[in-house]
Amino acid sequence: xxxxxxxxxxxxxxxxxxxxxxxxxxxxxxxxxxxxxxxxxxxxxxxxxxxxxxxxxxxxxxxxxxxxxxxxxxxxxxxxxxxxxxxxxxxxxxxxxxxxxxxxxxxxxxxxxxxxxxxxxxxxxxxxxxxxxxxxxxxxxxxxxxxxxxxxxxxxxxxxxxxxxxxxxxxxxxxxxxxxxxxxxxxxxxxxxxxxxxxxxxxxxxxxxxxxxxxxxxxxxxxxxxxxxxxxxxxxxxxxxxxxxxxxxxxxxxxxxxxxxxxxxxxxxxxxxxxxxxxxxxxxxxxxxxxxxxxxxxxxxxxxxxxxxxxxxxxxxxxxxxxxxxxxxxxxxxxxxxxxxxxxxxxxxxxxxxxxxxxxxxxxxxxxxxxxxxx
Amino acid sequence: xxxxxxxxxxxxxxxxxxxxxxxxxxxxxxxxxxxxxxxxxxxxxxxxxxxxxxxxxxxxxxxxxxxxxxxxxxxxxxxxxxxxxxxxxxxxxxxxxxxxxxxxxxxxxxxxxxxxxxxxxxxxxxxxxxxxxxxxxxxxxxxxxxxxxxxxxxxxxxxxxxxxxxxxxxxxxxxxxxxxxxxxxxxxxxxxxxxxxxxxxxxxxxxxxxxxxxxxxxxxxxxxxxxxxxxxxxxxxxxxxxxxxxxxxxxxxxxxxxxxxxxxxxxxxxxxxxxxxxxxxxxxxxxxxxxxxxxxxxxxxxxxxxxxxxxxxxxxxxxxxxxxxxxxxxxxxxxxxxxxxxxxxxxxxxxxxxxxxxxxxxxxxxxxxxxxxxx
DNA sequence: CTGAAAGCGCTTACAG
DNA sequence: CTGAAAGCGCTTACAG
Numbered sequence: 001x002x003x004x005x006x007x008x009x010x011x012x013x014x015x016x017x018x019x020x021x022x023x024x025x026x027x028x029x030x031x032x033x034x035x036x037x038x039x040x041x042x043x044x045x046x047x048x049x050x051x052x053x054x055x056x057x058x059x060x061x062x063x064x065x066x067x068x069x070x071x072x073x074x075x076x077x078x079x080x081x082x083x084x085x086x087x088x089x090x091x092x093x094x095x096x097x098x099x100x101x102x103x104x105x106x107x108x109x110x111x112x113x114x115x116x117x118x119x120x121x122x123x124x125x126x127x128x129x130x131x132x133x134x135x136x137x138x139x140x141x142x143x144x145x146x147x148x149x150x151x152x153x154x155x156x157x158x159x160x161x162x163x164x165x166x167x168x169x170x171x172x173x174x175x176x177x178x179x180x181x182x183x184x185x186x187x188x189x190x191x192x193x194x195x196x197x198x199x200x201x202x203x204x205x206x207x208x209x210x211x212x213x214x215x216x217x218x219x220x221x222x223x224x225x226x227x228x229x230x231x232x233x234x235x236x237x238x239x240x241x242x243x244x245x246x247x248x249x250x251x252x253x254x255x256x257x258x259x260x261x262x263x264x265x266x267x268x269x270x271x272x273x274x275x276x277x278x279x280x281x282x283x284x285x286x287x288x289x290x291x292x293x294x295x296x297x298x299x300x301x302x303x304x305x306x307x308x309x310x311x312x313x314x315x316x317x318x319x320x321x322x323x324x325x326x327x328x329x330x331x332x333x334x335x336x337x338x339x340x341x342x343x344x345x346x347x348x349x350x351x352x353x354x355x356x357x358x359x360x361x362x363x364x365x366x367x368x369x370x371x372x373x374x375x
Numbered sequence: 376x377x378x379x380x381x382x383x384x385x386x387x388x389x390x391x392x393x394x395x396x397x398x399x400x401x402x403x404x405x406x407x408x409x410x411x412x413x414x415x416x417x418x419x420x421x422x423x424x425x426x427x428x429x430x431x432x433x434x435x436x437x438x439x440x441x442x443x444x445x446x447x448x449x450x451x452x453x454x455x456x457x458x459x460x461x462x463x464x465x466x467x468x469x470x471x472x473x474x475x476x477x478x479x480x481x482x483x484x485x486x487x488x489x490x491x492x493x494x495x496x497x498x499x500x501x502x503x504x505x506x507x508x509x510x511x512x513x514x515x516x517x518x519x520x521x522x523x524x525x526x527x528x529x530x531x532x533x534x535x536x537x538x539x540x541x542x543x544x545x546x547x548x549x550x551x552x553x554x555x556x557x558x559x560x561x562x563x564x565x566x567x568x569x570x571x572x573x574x575x576x577x578x579x580x581x582x583x584x585x586x587x588x589x590x591x592x593x594x595x596x597x598x599x600x601x602x603x604x605x606x607x608x609x610x611x612x613x614x615x616x617x618x619x620x621x622x623x624x625x626x627x628x629x630x631x632x633x634x635x636x637x638x639x640x641x642x643x644x645x646x647x648x649x650x651x652x653x654x655x656x657x658x659x660x661x662x663x664x665x666x667x668x669x670x671x672x673x674x675x676x677x678x679x680x681x682x683x684x685x686x687x688x689x690x691x692x693x694x695x696x697x698x699x700x701x702x703x704x705x706x707x708x709x710x711x712x713x714x715x716x717x718x719x720x721x722x723x724x725x726x727x728x729x730x731x732x733x734x735x736x737x738x739x740x741x742x743x744x745x746x747x748x749x750x
Numbered sequence: 751c752t753g754a755a756a757g758c759g760c761t762t763a764c765a766g
Numbered sequence: 767c768t769g770a771a772a773g774c775g776c777t778t779a780c781a782g
Contacts, residue, residue: 007759018769023761039768056507057441058759061432062774068486068508092471093464100489109508111443112485114475132431133443133484133508239675267672270646297642300614382775393753398777414752433775437758 006050014046015039022047026054060133069323070134071099072113072152074141091312095162098316099138106324108135115148131157136327138162138319142209158326162319164209170334172326174319176310178210181341182217183224185262185290185308188353190225194260194288198233198251200272201264202244207236211264214292218262233258244268248275259287260349266293269305273348288349292341303347315339381425389421390414397422401429435508444698445509446474447488447527449516466687470537473691474513481699483510490523506532511702513537513694517584533701537694539584545709547701549694551685553585556716557592558599560637560665560683563728565600569635569663573608573626575647576639577619582611586639589667593637608633619643623650634662635724641668644680648723663724667716678722690714 012019017039023029025043046052060066073092096110103110111134128151131137136158139149144163152159153171160172189197199218203211215234222229232254237247251258263272269291273283281287283303291298291307298305318337326335343351387394392414398404400418421427435441448467471485478485486509503526506512511533514524518539527534528546535547564572574593576586590609597604607629612622626633638647644666648658656662658678666673666682673680693712701710718726 008761009759019760020762020770021768024768027761029762053503053505055436055759056505057432057436058774059761060774061430061436061759061776062761064774066432066508089468089472090465092468093466096467096471096487097464100487104489110487112471112475112487114479128428130428130431133441239672297614383777384775394776395754395778396752399752402777404778430775433758434777435758436760436775437777439758 005055006052007055008052010050011043011046011052014050015042017043026052065135066133067107068109068111068134069099069103069320070111070113070131070137071096072115072129072137072139074115074148094312095140095316098313098318099320100316101313102317102320102324108324113137131155136160136323138316138323158323160319160323160326162315164213172322172335172337174315174322174337174339176210176213176315177338177340178213179217179220180338181308182214183221184217185341185343185351186218186221187224188351189260189288189290189349190221190227192352195227196230196233196254196256196258197260197262198235198258199262199264200235200244200247200251200268201237202239202247202268203236203264204239214264239265239268244271245275248272248279252276252279252281257286261287261289263289263291266291266295266307269295269298269307270301273301273303273305283348284350290343290349294344298344298346306346306349307344309342309344311339311342380430381427382430383427385425386418386421386427389425390417392418401427440510441508442482443484443486443509444474444478444695445486445488445506445512446471447490447504447512447514449490449523469687470515470691473688473693474695475691476688477692477695477699483699488512506530511535511698513691513698533698535694535698535701537690539588547697547710547712549690549697549712549714551585551588551690552713552715553588554592554595555713556683557589558596559592560716560718560726561593561596562599563726564635564663564665564724565596565602567727570602571605571608571629571631571633572635572637573610573633574637574639575610575619575622575626575643576612577614577622577643578611578639579614589639614640614643619646620650623647623654627651627654627656632661636662636664638664638666641666641670641682644670644673644682645676648676648678648680658723659725665718665724669719673719673721681721681724682719684717684719686714686717 008019008022012022015022021039022043025040026047056066096112100110113129115129131152134157137152137160139152139159140162141148142164144161144165146153149159149161149171160174162174164176164178186197197218199215201207201211201215207215218234219229233251235247235251251261261272261276263269273289276283276287276289283289289305291305292310294307294309295305298307318339322335322337345351383394383397387397390397396414397418400415401422431441471487475485488504490504506527509532512527512535514527514534515537516523521528524534524536524546535549537549539551539553561572572593574590576582576590578586582590593609594604608626610622610626626636636647636651638644648664651658651662651664658664664680666680667685669682669684670680673682693714697710697712720726
């Protein structure tokens with residue numbers, strides 16, 4: 001509690017002017033003729049010597065703007081984050097970092113909300129949050145449904161939805177497009193001659209929404225090419241029930257032979273590769289391999305594993321940009337901003353069709369997803 | 376922007392009383408005789424029908440309390456989070472979840488700050504944050520140093536440090552105690568007869584602070600028991616330079632044989648185990664194995680891997696509790712709250728000495744660290 | 751028990 | 767160009 005915060009009045013007093021003058025000066029208000037230089041000098045000096053800093057609560061009260069954005073997550077329970085509808089810890093961290101990165105650059109701060117009840121008790125009354133402190137909200141919800149964000153909409157709070165699918169309501173949306181991206185990936189593999197493309201889901205429980213969309217994309221790509229899907233190539237075994245090796249061995253005995261493999265989870269990338277090599281499969285000659293979800297360790301495997309970056313950091317950044325633009329640009333039509341996967345080409349698979357040009361962020365080789373190096 | 380937020384005045388008007396009355400009533404102020412029942416009724420009804428909700432900005436301005444806590448992270452760059460002094464994405468997510476969990480229960484919200492400049496340019500001027508919106512701050516900094524949080528201290532803002540070591544200044548601290556915990560772990564192994572305890576760091580770059588402390592703990596435990604440390608058992612090879620298999624093979628040729636192995640990173644748990652088994656090592660008979668950092672997949676390996684939970688979730692919770700208690704309990708002496716590792720006993724290692732009793736959180740089998748199941 | 755008033759620290763028309 | 771005043775929405779002594 002050291003010495004008391006100095007206020008506008010303190011500065012005014014010290015400079016021998018009114019608070020109005022100080023306020024205007026400090027906010028660069030008088031766009032016309034510059035204030036008397038002496039006045040300006042005195043005020044600035046006073047403010048400096050008093051280490052004046054405006055009280056943002058007061059400012060927010062009158063301006064009805066706080067320069068804070070909110071971010072709201074669906075969480076079953078922070079202590080029990082095993083529900084796939086939840087956001088995993090790493091995604092939480094990456095989303096927040098992405099958002100923070102752009103907010104920081106544009107002079108905003110971040111306020112965090114958890115929404116526990118929604119997913120747990122779908123019909124429980126929704127606890128209304130108080131949004132006085134924020135100018136806008138990023139609403140993270142893989143499976144949006146109106147009642148969830150009804151209170152936000154009613155409050156007239158600018159918001160952007162960050163999820164898996166686009167909702168029909170008129171809200172800005174950043175979404176993942178797993179169906180589209182998977183379709184592109186599989187399509188590219190087919191176009192370069194692969195005909196037996198296996199896809200190992202390796203899910204933990206029921207396939208979550210993103211995985212369901214990927215399966216659809218997998219089928220669509222085959223339909224696009226007029227190739228029937230061989231259901232045996234789609235491996236839905238659960239990680240907890242069937243050892244990875246069993247799933248892979250089943251694939252390896254198939255004829256015609258599998259000639260491409262999409263690994264559904266980052267974590268099993270290395271193990272899968274090892275198993276293939278140990279079984280005498282030549283990668284990528286016999287089988288092209290792509291992992292969904294990149295990992296910096298894929299640089300270290302031999303051959304190095306090609307992978308798709310999912311772009312959580314980018315999703316956060318996109319959402320923040322969209323919201324800020326909406327806030328500053330006024331009311332435009334609801335925008336829909338798809339976030340794409342980025343193909344990280346290494347040894348295990350090359351794609352002749354460029355799937356997605358690497359953007360500035362994606363080309364930053366240090367950005368990693370998936371496993372974490374230290375905990 | 377729908378219909379305008381109703382204010383205290385609206386409610387007062389509708390109820391035919393003054394704002395003072397409404398304010399007191401809604402805040403349960405008149406602890407003495409209950410207000411006239413009719414008055415109370417009318418006010419409550421008016422508030423309800425108007426969907427009145429206090430403006431927290433205004434309330435914060437007069438009360439100088441917002442019921443918001445801040446959390447400040449050291450970050451080199453959100454896009455380039457490879458510096459070990461940074462908080463990894465998963466830890467970021469877990470810390471935030473832990474904090475949120477207790478804040479939520481106690482009616483507080485969370486505000487997030489990033490501190491970019493500190494670590495990057497140690498002598499760059501520290502950009503002062505504005506803390507008007509928060510009642511207290513959780514300062515995450517593995518390597519605290521006064522100038523870093525000087526501004527917080529000067530602002531007289533209640534804070535708790537969340538880091539690796541205790542700082543000498545009089546601030547509340549939650550810290551990790553890696554030295555102590557490693558010493559306990561190695562000590563327990565020694566006491567149950569293990570004499571050749573290997574420790575594979577598998578670091579990415581320079582060992583970060585927590586790993587350095589673990590090495591110290593490793594040595595201390597040996598000193599405690601009067602056993603000299605054989606430096607060859609301490610494997611500092613970098614993950615990016617030396618394949619894990621090479622490190623392990625080097626260990627396996629040693630005589631006297633290695634009889635216990637501490638795996639320094641969660642991510643290499645399974646691979647290490649496989650390599651050992653493939654080399655004919657019996658786990659745990661020939662070699663007891665413990666991983667630092669738990670992973671739910673260790674339930675699925677054969678034998679199942681014992682591991683130490685590091686407790687990031689708990690650190691967040693502890694910090695939040697400490698801060699809230701300090702805030703509500705008044706000014707006590709600076710508290711120091713160590714957060715312990717929790718031994719998760721499975722097949723690969725049993726500890727006859729209880730290292731640390733599992734607390735309520737740790738005993739929640741669903742809490743996982745390390746790898747993430749979906750991204 | 752309830753009202754009238756001052757004040758939290760700022761911004762913003764409205765007058766000089 | 768600058769001052770006096772009202773007001774943002776609330777809380778809290780101080781009087782009735």
